[in-house]
Amino acid sequence: MKSVYLESPNNIKIKEVEKPVRKENEALIKIKSVGICGSDIGAYRGVNPLVSYPRIIGHELAGEVVEIGENSKGIKAGDKVIIDPYIYCGKCYPCSIGRTNCCTDLKVLGVHIDGGMVEFFAHPSELLWKVPDNIPWEQVPAAEPLTIALHAIHRTKVTAGEHVVIIGAGAIGLLAALSAIAYNAVPILLDIVDERLSFANGIGIKHTINAMDKEAVEKIKQITNGRMAEVVIEASGSNAAIRNTLDYVSNAGRVALTGWPKKETSLPTNLFTMKEIDIRGSRTSAGEFEEALKLMSEGTVDVKSIISKVIKLEEVPEAVKELSEHPERYLKINALI
Incomplete structure (x- = not known):
């Protein structure tokens, strides 16, 4: 064969x-x-x-x-x-x-x-x-x-009405955003490629932000009425994106790390404590x-x-x-x- x-x-x-x-x-x-x-x-x-x-x-x-x-x-x-x-x-x-x-x-x-x-x-x-x-x-x-996207949704216990920042508009990120909508949550999708963000808008994902935008944190704050995102799903594997999850997540929020980085990421662990963030790996x-x-x-x-x-x-x-x-x-x- x-x-x-x-x-x-x-x-x-x-x-x-x-x-x-x-x-x-x-x-x-x-x-x-x-x-x-x-x-x-x-x-x-x-x-x-x-x-x-x-x-x-x-x-x-x-x-x-x-x-x-x-x-x-x-x-x-x-x-x-x-x-x-x-x-x-x-x-x-x-x-x-x-x-x-x-x-x-x-x-x-x-x-x-x-x-x-x-x-x-x-x-x-x-x-x-x-x-x-x-x-x-x-x-x-x-x-x-889609099961990988759903696993991240489950690991962070997404519920209706919550804002879910998703970093990475590849297949997993897009499916995570569509899954968030299925859970009656509000996805906010970030990527560095504008064409992918435009594509996301075309399939019903309302909120998209270029991750290189210096106002990204402020835009998330506006969408979430100042709260920031209760959930952040990192689906790119970028070290910079992993670091940014801590800025995008709300106090008492949850983060799922789905992307596979190629090297270690240096993180300000004081933010884990100050915001009391739940950080969870999300594997397959x-x-x-x-x-x-x-x-x-x-x-x-x-x-x-x-x-x-x-x-x-x-x-x-x-x-x-x-x-x-x-x-x-x-x-x-x-x-x-």
Whole structure:
């Protein structure tokens, strides 16, 4: 079968590999659609120390079940499913309290182990979620980044009427803003690229601010009637943005750090105490797929707006190269197989 194969950093191609044979606890899935993620670009560039080579990439995956044994979710052959790509041990302390995304032996598809940009894929049956029929194949993979946005919403316990500053208008940031609207909160989206902010306005995100604007803090103060934002979600990974969360958040506010910075950030910890801020890491997701699929199926969160382009599997290597060289041109590129 065909696979998207990273021989080494900056060396990506379509390669024939063996079709998998499922284990007893696994399902065999005919992959129908995949999404290209920032982690795939990081693997291509060779900047993610967790990735070893060669590696088949891909963790935003949807398909049709070909074979499956008994499972607790009632999934059967022929079902349309999305794959939860975070394989956890189920035995460590985080797993014992339901924080499976923090598993001490977590295996992420396309990073620690081979991913699913292939024609057929075997995956644990319990890590599959049945997909409503009204979600088109090309949109299904977007449920995975939506779970990451929802996890940040959950980690900060966003409630109706609150203001949520979101830093970074990439796919995760936009989905976090749309999720905030779904929770009847008020998103305020920041980015350094005006075109992305204009795009956000076009999909219903009213409040946008260029993060380079010297009046950014004052503008947030005006929108929030002087309170500042009860919640700040950092989704860019920029060190400057991480620092700015402390200025944007209200007293007694909450901050979720979703972006992955490349180096340490120096922070004035006195503000943690003075404002009594709750600062929470927000890593991938844990149990959000069902909600993500429901929001998509009901049209509450329109993921179609963030899909810039739909291609074929054979075109993925060139698309990865283009995303690496020109990330500003696209939000999400998905592929149909």
